[in-house]
Amino acid sequence: MRASFASTHDSARGRRFPEEESAHRSCFQRDRDRIIHCSAFRRLKHKTQVFVEHEGDFYRTRLTHSIEVAQVARTIANALDLNTDLTEAVALAHDLGHTPFGHTGEDALHALMAPYGGFDHNAQTLRIVTRLERHYAEFDGLNLTWDTLEGIAKHNGPVAPLGPDGTLVGKIPHALAEYNAEDDLELHTHASAEAQVAALSDDVAYNNHDLHDGLRAGLFTEEEIAELPIVGDAYAEVDRKYPTTDAYRRRHEALRRVFGAMVSDLIDTSREKLIGSGAQSAQEIRDLGRPVIAFSDAMWSDLKQIRAFLFANMYRAPKVMEQRARVTLAVNELFPIYMDDPTLLPQRWQGDVAGAEGETPLARLVADYIAGMTDRFALQQHARLTGRDVLKGMWPGDGVS
Structure with missing residues (x-):
């Protein structure tokens, strides 16, 4: 039984290009399935979160991260009586627009695209699912429902406020503004509760797995993270309950408790906010003017401390910074x-190249191509076109001292 404020298949706003409904799947299930089967989703297997793929096969990739986020999001949505299919679709799609090399690649591409409107991975995700995926005979993109597109575009909150004249105020990422001009996603409001769940499930997943990956990479120790809020209590509980367990199981048991x-x-916290909102429909959730999915103030404060630790000891670790530069x-x-x-x-891009009148449309195409690359392919293409291996010498055994 879903709550009154949950999104429903019957109230979904439809697709830009009308299609017959499936006899066996709801509209949001079809969205989820199309995302899983698209090319961009498969490429996430070889796009990493923090570490370049070259370094090891046990670190999280964008694909494993997206699956973890979807699992967390579905659990939370189910507990809150929300629409689990819509939640899962947004969660699975949320990283499709990421470049190779994680946020490092995005920062580089954003700087390169500054003269042409910049680059934003959330907007790029929308560009992928509405334009760049080209598998269907009747339309470009995946023709997802408005509800899923809305969740992709603004799961992190409103993109821009409305001005006195009813138009959006402020700078909107180019790809997002381009699509919104054709299909209004109401960028001034919050998204559905389901999309908000997907957004914070992302925080849950990366805070947990970045601690795990950082430990495996030797960037910090368990003694150091045991000083952090939440984490220290988790380790203490494991030590009380399993005093003789081995180090690997101890780590797993502690981090699963953090999770x-x-x-x-x-x-x-979200259950209290949802009930307290008085909302009786998904649209009323959008129109509230505030989020309804949130951590408690105490938890949010603790998570900021964990994030600050990860920023200093992982994302800005000397080894990672050298990798980022390369x-x-x-x-x-x-x-x-x-x-x-x-x-x-590639040859199949040449039609778009021929139709790109001016430097900005060409830059958009080049950004699309580079953003779609996996870590491995980007390194291969760079080596092929320049004759140099930017990562050579970073790891033992590659022939360089």
Whole structure:
């Protein structure tokens, strides 16, 4: 039984290109399935979160991260009597627009695209699912429901406020503004509760798995993270309950408790906010003017401390910073190569190249191509076009001292 404020299949706003409904799947189930089967989703297997794929096969990739986020989101949505299918669709799609090399690649591409409107991975996700995926005979993109597109565009909150004249105020990412001009996603409001769940499930997943990956990479120790809020209590509980367990099981048991604490807090706090909102429909959730899915103030404060620790000891660790500099160089050198000679783009892109009138449309195509690359393919293309391996010498055994 879903809550009155949950999104429903019957009240979904439909697709831009009308289609017959499936006899066996709801509209949001079809959205989820189309996302899973699209090319961009498969490529997430070889796009990493923090570490470049070259370094090891046990670190999280964008694909494993997206699956973890979807699992957390579905659990939370079910506990809150929300629409689990819509929640899962948004969660699975949320990272489709990420570049190779994680946020490092995005930062580099955003700087390169500054003269042409910039680059934003959330907006790029929308561009992928509405334009760049080209598998269906009757339309470009995946023709997802308005509700799923809305969740992708603004799961992190309103994109821009409305001005006195009823138009959006402020700078909107180019790809998002381009699509919104054709299909209004109401960028001034919050998204559905389901999309809000997907957004904070992302926080739950990466805070937990970045601690795990950082430990495996040797960037910090268990003694150091045991000083953090939530984490220290989790380790203490494991030590009391399993005093003789081995180190690997101890770590797993502690971090799963951290995970559980975040999820439980998010469910309890959000349930109170949803009930207190008085909303009786998904649209009323959008129109509230405030989020209804949230951590408690105490949990949010603790998570900020964990995030600050990860920023200092993982995302800005010397080893990671060296890696960031090298892959940034690769992106910085690939972009002008394709801009100077767009015939280097694949044959199936040449029709778009021919139709790109002016430098900005061409830059958008080059950004689309580079953003779609996996870590491995970007490094291969850079080496092929420049004759250099930017990562050579970073790891033992690659022939360079």
